[in-house]
Amino acid sequence: MLPIIALVGRPNVGKSTLFNRLTRSRDALVADLPGLTRDRKYGEGRIGDRPYRVIDTGGLSGAEAGIDALMAQQSWQAVEEADAVIFLVEARSGVTPIDQQIAERLRRTHKPVYLAVNKVDGADPDTAVAEFYALGLGQAFPLSAVHGHGVHDLIEPVLEAL
Numbered sequence: 001m002l003p004i005i006a007l008v009g010r011p012n013v014g015k016s017t018l019f020n021r022l023t024r025s026r027d028a029l030v031a032d033l034p035g036l037t038r039d040r041k042y043g044e045g046r047i048g049d050r051p052y053r054v055i056d057t058g059g060l061s062g063a064e065a066g067i068d069a070l071m072a073q074q075s076w077q078a079v080e081e082a083d084a085v086i087f088l089v090e091a092r093s094g095v096t097p098i099d100q101q102i103a104e105r106l107r108r109t110h111k112p113v114y115l116a117v118n119k120v121d122g123a124d125p126d127t128a129v130a131e132f133y134a135l136g137l138g139q140a141f142p143l144s145a146v147h148g149h150g151v152h153d154l155i156e157p158v159l160e161a162l
């Protein structure tokens with residue numbers, strides 16, 4: 001059985017871009033349209049001799065109605081299936097109320113949760129992640145999924161702990 005890593009967070013923070021990095025695929029549909037990935041999507045990857053399975057999710061928007069509720073259900077189902085969770089937030093938007101809601105629920109799952117601050121791009125990583133410690137999830141990993149920066153430093157400790 002491969003260890004399973006779930007990617008969760010608001011729509012548009014870069015989950016599918018990270019999924020593509022972790023699976024080296026173009027399978028997950030990446031677009032500017034929030035909420036494009038409505039179902040759970042599974043892929044596989046490996047770091048060195050350690051293979052893993054990764055689940056991309058549609059995004060948690062905090063809305064309770066319609067398609068958003070279905071997406072949320074899929075995301076929390078992925079968390080249930082996972083051995084570890086990567087919670088993505090976005091450097092440029094800062095901590096949002098939805099991020100706080102997600103963090104609160106993730107703290108109650110008792111699964112290992114890794115907080116990744118995406119879209120750090122050219123910014124100073126320490127400054128970019130500083131405010132996200134307020135989410136109460138411990139260390140925040142700076143990431144630029146689109147450039148591949150920080151991916152290895154994030155996934156190493158995730159796999160190490162499994």
Ligand code: GDP
Pocket residue numbers: 010011012013014015016017018029030031032034035036037058059118119120121143144145146147
């Ligand atoms: P998802 O909805 O969370 O799956 O987000 P996507 O992976 O579809 O990405 C949403 C948008 O953010 C796309 O236009 C991506 O190219 C962009 N994006 C993803 N990662 C980064 C990043 O590290 N830096 C920047 N600047 N944009 C990114």
Ligand code: MG
Pocket residue numbers: 012015016017029030036037057058
């Ligand atoms: Mg997506």
